[in-house]
Amino acid sequence: MxxxxxxxxxxxxxxxxxxxxxxxxxxxxxxxxxxxxxxxxxxxxxxxxxxxxxxxxxxxxxxxxxxxxxxxxxxxxxxxxxxxxxxxxxxxxxxxxxxxxxxxxxxxxxxxxxxxxxxxxxxxxxxxxxxANFDVQIVDFPETRLAALEHRGAPQELGNTIRQFIEWRKANRLPPSKSRTFNLIYNDPNTVTAEDYRFDVACAIAQPLEENTCGIAYKVIPAGRCAVIRHIGSDDAIGVAVNYLYSEWLPQSDFEVRDFPIFFERVKFFPEVPENEMVTDIYLPVRWGDHVVDTL
Structure with a gap:
């Protein structure tokens, strides 16, 4: 620049x-x-x-x-x-x-x-x-149980799904200060049609999810190894970090992806902090490639 x-x-x-x-x-x-x-x-x-x-x-x-x-x-x-x-x-x-x-x-x-x-x-x-100088770390992510609201449809309508999920969290006393916030990212909005776009808004839960009429589903992030980048700043450019993991880091590493979608953990939120101070951890589930012996 x-x-x-x-x-x-x-x-x-x-x-x-x-x-x-x-x-x-x-x-x-x-x-x-x-x-x-x-x-x-x-x-x-x-x-x-x-x-x-x-x-x-x-x-x-x-x-x-x-x-x-x-x-x-x-x-x-x-x-x-x-x-x-x-x-x-x-x-x-x-x-x-x-x-x-x-x-x-x-x-x-x-x-x-x-x-x-x-x-x-x-x-x-x-x-x-x-x-950006992306610092990719390898972590062992623990199994994490989620309450999730699935968004299916145009990315422009995601805000309504987020708003519904926030209301459910409030009613169930699961604020971000007590319950970690996650997004499951199933596809790239730039490469799928609006009706095929999938995105989950979720939070961690310790207790079993009770039956509800709000469309909240029980899901699990499985335990396993992940490559993680901490993205500091607006979501406007978060796709650059995601693309880096797939297009540059992964081909040059000894890892391959696991059968679970990339996911975000929201650490600091806008509008509580300015957009350039938002913090999002981007997790790519990976495992050693078949040609590599895991000695860790």
């Missing part, structure tokens, strides 16, 4: 860490080492939007996550994202998402957001692809 692109990455990271504060051009120029005489035009050319529109888009993304997945009042979400009033926040939110905050909370639709967010996704993906 060029120095120029790295400067814009610094801008995005700084904004995300200070979404609740009053941000101005002088601050952003200082942290990114851009000249204030050219920053407006540079930002508009790079992101396709002004710097303050970028600030607004990032604030509204966090607000949308808080609306969809958290119980905070709308007015509290507004204040936490730099808005002085419920009314100002509602106007800005509806302009971007084409729904009021309350309507979005009841029926989230992320499609309008992706149109505005594409330049940031592209930047993050390029940053990870060109600069």
């Amino acid at each position: 060029s120095r120029y692109e790295a400067q814009f990455s610094t801008v995005v990271n700084y904004i995300e860490k200070h979404l609740e504060e009053d941000l101005d051009i002088d601050q952003l120029c200082q942290v990114s080492h851009f000249s204030k005489y050219h920053f407006h035009r540079q930002c508009s050319a790079f992101f396709g939007m002004s710097v303050m529109a970028l600030v607004k888009a990032l604030r509204l993304k966090r607000a949308a996550y808080q609306l969809a997945y958290r119980d905070s009042r709308v007015v509290d979400i507004a204040l936490a994202n730099g808005y002085d009033s419920h009314e100002a926040f509602s106007r800005a939110f509806k302009k971007l998402f084409h729904k009021s905050p309350t309507d979005f909370r009841h029926s989230p639709d992320w499609t309008p957001w992706h149109t505005h967010y594409e330049p940031i996704l592209t930047l993050r993906t390029k940053l990870v692809r060109e600069n």
Whole structure:
């Protein structure tokens, strides 16, 4: 990544860490080492939007996550994202998402957001692809029992499945602080049709799963060896780490994959932490290749 692109990455990271504060051009120029005489035009050319529109888009993304997945009042979400009033926040939110905050909370639709967010996704993906130094560790993962909600269908609708699962966790007193959070990843959304996309949202359970009408299924991550990468940052670029495991690390290793899908453990979540501080452990189930003698 060029120095120029790295400067814009610094801008995005700084904004995300200070979404609740009053941000101005002088601050952003200082942290990114851009000249204030050219920053407006540079930002508009790079992101396709002004710097303050970028600030607004990032604030509204966090607000949308808080609306969809958290119980905070709308007015509290507004204040936490730099808005002085419920009314100002509602106007800005509806302009971007084409729904009021309350309507979005009841029926989230992320499609309008992706149109505005594409330049940031592209930047993050390029940053990870060109600069990440992936540290692959081999671990013995213990058998882990799960309560899982299966998502089957378009990736764009995954948010609704996540929201349903969060509600079930709350009702069953299984918050992330007490129960580890996992995703089972069955296929690549870029290579399958929407109707064939499969993704499980899950949490670890110690007790047998009771019968329920919420679609929660009992599943098990089997004990076995895994290659693991710790991904720090937004999910925007997590596919780069996954592809590295399959396309570069695996062919050069003495391992082959086991008969279980790749899975994630969510360690730190957005919106509780800024996107660039998210922590996700990526596990690829493996075993020694047939030509290798296991001496461990």
